Amino acid sequence: MIHFVILISRQGKVRLTKWYSPYQQKERSTVIRELSGLIPTRGPKLCNFVEWKGYKVVYRRYASLYFCICIDPDDNELEILEIIHHFVEILDRYFGSVCELDLIFNFHKAYYILDEILIAGELQESSKKTVARLIAAQDSPVETAKEEASSISNMMSQAM
């Protein structure tokens, strides 16, 4: 199973963390600190797997971001690489050629998408189209609510 998903930038800034196994706050910061020291320092031609504390961390770099997934030692590393790519492709379609800034300013949307791909540390959906459809269906009531709110505040500001 997947224990956690972390997105780290090359500068070591955390862009997304998702924990499927219980880690206390302190442990979380230790994990992040250790991995951001370990993974960005690996050369480009090396394999995408790092053995770490009895687990394996599978990572893949996209531009300035490292997508890291921690799994059990007997899980399929190659499949995890595909899952990372699956996630990135969905992000890419959603944001339209995604970049790090998209993930910074819309970090909550990245989480929503991840929640449509993984639950309980297991893969939920292999179809990018289905994920996109579900996300769009859930975004629309939020957008409507936002528009309503802004029209009310516009009305209020006009009234004032």
Place this chain on the structure above:
Amino acid sequence: MNPFSSGTRLRDMIRAIRACKTAAEERAVVRKECAAIRSAISEHDQDYRHRNIAKLMFIHMLGYPTHFGQMECLKLIASAGFPEKRIGYLGLMLLLDERQEVLMLVTNSLKQDLNHTNQYIVGLALCALGNICSAEMASDLAAEVERLLLTKDPNIKKKAALCSIRIIRKVPDLAENFLSPAASLLKEKHHGVLIAGIQLCTDLCKVSADANKHLRKNCTEGLIRILKDVSNSSYAPEYDIAGITDPFLHIRVLRLMRMLGQGDADTSEYMNDILAQIASKTESNKNAGNAILYECVETIMGIEATSGLRVLAINILGRFLSNRDNNIRYVALNMLMKAIAVDSQAVQRHRTTILECVKDSDASIRKRALELVFLLVNDTNAKPLTKELIDYLEVSDQDFKGDLTAKICSIIEKFSQEKKWYIDQMLKVLSLAGSYVKDDVWHALIVAISNAPDLQGYSVRSLYKAFRTSFEQVSLVRVVVWCIGEYGEMLVGNVGVLEVEEPLTVTESDTVDVLEACLTGHSADITTRSMSLIALLKLSSRFPPTSERIKEIITEHKGSIVLELQQRAIEFNSIIQRHDNIKSSLVERMPVLDESAYMVKKANSSQENIVAVKSSQMSLAGTSVTLPNGVAKPPAAPLVDLLDLSSDDALVPTSTSKDFLHDLLGIDLTNSSSSGFSIAPSGGTDILMDLLSIGTPVQSDISPETVSSNQGFAPTTKPTPTTVQVLDLLDVLPSNGSVAGDQSPLYPSITAFQSSTLKIMFSFKKHPEKPQVTEIHATFMNLSSDSYTDFVFQAAVPKFIQLHLDPASSNHLPANGNGTITQTVTVTNSQHGQKPLAMRIRMVYKVDNQEKLEQGQINNFPPGL
């Protein structure tokens, strides 16, 4: 309430934080935001609750504390609208973890949302439950989730299936409730539901054998059909990855098939065809295809597959291994480790390639390959593999040397068939990576050398050569120092030269140079330096010409700022200056270390045994050693440690052994000073050891037999029958004036010792008023045809007896029994009447200036002494 009063928008806050140039600035911005959010919370601001939680999530990600926002998440979840719930659940998953008690408060909201009519709200609740639920929540909400597994909507179904996985991982007892809904999920067509359902079945198999049996019986066929359909399906753009339809589904089916086929030949047989098809037809030029092949190989290895299928699988791994992509090579190595158990011959075929991977530039691959090589070593290939690995050790990365060295050492220890090979290989490792060698490894080497008398000369010479090139390797230096201390004369005298050796000329002062370099070298640590001091002391008696120089070196260190060295130097100095007569016996060669005992202790791998061996090496010359219990023993005590090699440190009461040795040394010393009686120049340590082994509780672990046979001494004398003694007595008495003069002995005389060359008679006298004290008249007779000079008799007794030796009548013993030496020995038995007398004796003498030594134990004393 004024909507404009509630601080900045999320976007603006992120911008402000990103604009900060220093960490302090960032902290200030975050503090300000947190203060605004706290006040909004205390004012029960509802309009901007979702924005505040979004901000807190960002702040949380930066690593700041955000616990004060947890209750706000619960409020958002409890509100009616989807947008609020969405951000509320996200906050819940991000800001809380399953161990926080706050989480219990959300159970009720979750229950309501699981029963909501809006499928997306149900989805949110399932997702949150699946990601963070605790065991209590799992039990409370399992029924709701189980019901949702049967709904029509695929989105809810797949989420409920994954949520069930979390529930049965938390509460395995609930597994049976989920079994039949899980099995029915396998009949679905929707890929998301299938993937989640198959995963749920796999987890059910993990927690319950019954589930495994049930699924094997009812679902194997269905699974195979799913795999067939998906692998034969035509191009499906929705699921296509690199020309393969839904590799994720492939992999999950294969994984469940592995669970079902394990240990069941019929089911495995049934899977044969489809596995063969996947293994032979899947494209291997893209990662997705390789991921499927990898999973397929693992399944073939895991089930009771036919041999043909296994060959196919191993061949795939062989192909992987020669792939240029590091990822593929990595998983190949990983899988070959598992394949060894199934077919080690097939894996051996790839040995050369695997060995190349040990030298890869990628640390992950190196580590895998090294572990694999370690598993591949057997008696036939140990030598070439060791050679390869040692050759690589020279050029390997610094951070890999530790792992590599440990593995090489354990291969050498495990597969060595001859001592010389073992010593040679260890020497190579020590010279290349001595700093990485663990203590127990070089300790074992020393034990081995000490047990190989015919290789000691060779070892010390090889070590000397190695030292000249690799003096910076700590462990090597220590072994060199120890061996020079022990076998220095073999180095100088070229003792026991093997045919393969190149001639080597080393002078006595060369060896002292080495030790001095080790002692004064700036990189040497205390252990090495202390060992060097001991070795020097040892050499000073072996190489008399260098003793002046050694004395100077030791004197120099009397002022060392390192306490340990200073103490040693002072002790050694006083040995040299004041106790020169016993020095050579103190610094005699170590008795052979007990190899089997060491191996047993090493296997037990307690820290203690390392210390024990170490201290026994260091305590040779009777120095002070810090023992595990933190007690620095006085100089005499470490002799006890020699015995500790096979006993437990903790059992030795320090004070007792101290007194004990004190007594013993006292005897020797009073003798030498008061009567000018000179102790023989050898055997000091040994006799002390022997003393210790006479029936006292301290060294109960070490039997006298072991000690004496190890040291190559004659076995102890057997008690001679009394009748013979009487006859002997009659024979001898006339020639022994002093004994004959005494007449009327209360106790019969005995033959205390007899060998082919020497005979000792004891006769006894007691003062009636002092029953504890016995005066023993010892008579020594030479049975050989050569006369003895420098004859010295030594005796030792158990602790409850006190011993006093009077000066002997002479130290010259004529040949063929033409004369005797007599000596009076007074013993005081403090446990008179309870314990009989016992004594160990040793005779040292010279025949034509050749030193001889005999020893024995007397336990045929007449009763009542």
